[in-house]
Amino acid sequence: MWFKNLYIFAFTKPFTHSEEDLEKALHEHVFARCGSTELSRFGWSNALGKHGESLLHYTNGCFFLNARKEEKMLPASVIKEKLEEKVEALQHEHSRKATKKEKEQFKEDITFELLPRAFSRISDTQGYVCPEKNIIVINSSSRGKAEDFLALLRKCLGSLPVTSFVPEAGAETTMTSWLLEQTLPERFTIGFEGELKAMGDDGAVLRCKNQDLLSDEILAHLGENGEKQVVKIAFDWDQTLSCVLADDLSVKRVKFHDSVYEQNEDIPTDDMIVKIDADLTLMTGEVNRFIEDMLAQFELATNSYLED
Incomplete structure (x- = not known):
């Protein structure tokens, strides 16, 4: 249940649904397998997968949900x-x-x-709502799947006023300055992977892997004499996790450090619900702390196209 990707959205109005009301609403769209002549089905499944029976799991002030999709594969x-x-x-x-x-x-x-006669492919998309932080976080590397998750939740609740985070100056401007000025925010350490892109739809793209992003070779592509800006950058945060941040503020390939996992090593695994609950509590605490710190590095405006 440890999230590997993060799409982050903010509520434009307080999320006031109770646990009881939310679970009741989810039952209006429970996942069921496709009929013989249906192409796809989409609905809510057990929040904790095979280890649970409820569509909703509440822990650490967060509501966990799992959207399941079945698609028939027709070449x-x-x-x-x-x-x-x-x-x-x-x-x-x-x-x-x-x-x-x-x-x-x-x-x-x-x-x-x-x-x-078609084969089926089943995929899950997990997410959690944190009313205290006024955010919803979706574990997906695809924005389309994240928006499908939001659309399904909106269908259940009738209204879901959310918005994406958009830096006023553009995230690429801030990320480029991190390299040019070599003044990274506290707790952030540049990794060895990134993507640089020139302006325009047909702009040249430079992808770097296992490369020192602060080297003269890379810096020559940036700044007054360079034509490119940073659109993806890998970094390590607070000795807690590593990830790749994109210019739309989506976070990919999240990997928690062993020291984080070790905090729950002493919890018995004979009751998997207890173990998963402890992991989710730990994960949401660290992810919420990371999101707050990461977003603080950008001057944010709101993108209202997702608002209800």
Whole structure:
């Protein structure tokens, strides 16, 4: 249950739902497996996975939720092949080409025919709501999946006034200054991975791995004589975790230090719910502390496109 990626959103109004009310609302959209002719299903599953039975788990002032999605896997190449067969058959039988509408109907029929035999892929997206910090944190490397999570929660509650964090000057400006001025915030240590990008949609991109980002070689790409800015940067925070921060303030590849895990080593594992609860308490405490420190480094505006 330790989060590996963080998409962070802020509530524009206080989150006032009680544990009882929230769990009741989640039951309106419980996950169920796809029917034989359905392409996908999306809903809430056990918050603690196989170790729990509740859709909601409350600990350390945070509500934990787990959104589960099932998708039927239909290879595009198979559909294309069968579609071509149907089009050729129609042309041979009626001596004419298939219309656009006929092709669309053929494709729909083929999909309907193949769905009962298709393999399924099931994926989970975890997240937690922290009313005290006024944030919701989603464990996903994909913004699309994070927004799907929000949309499902909004559907349950009827309203979910949230917003993303957007630095007024652009996160890339701040991250670039960290390298150029070599004045990192306290508790932050630059890692050996990053991505530099020139201005414009077609701007050149330089990806670095196992590279000293403070070297003259890298710094030459930045500043007055350089054309690039930092859009991703790896760093270590407070001897607690390492991660990669992107210019949209998403946090990827979070790895907690062994010293953090060791704090719960003495907790017995014969009751997994107790062990998971202790891990979640520890994780949320450190993640919330990190988020507060990380966001404090940027002058933030709000991006209201997610607001209800």
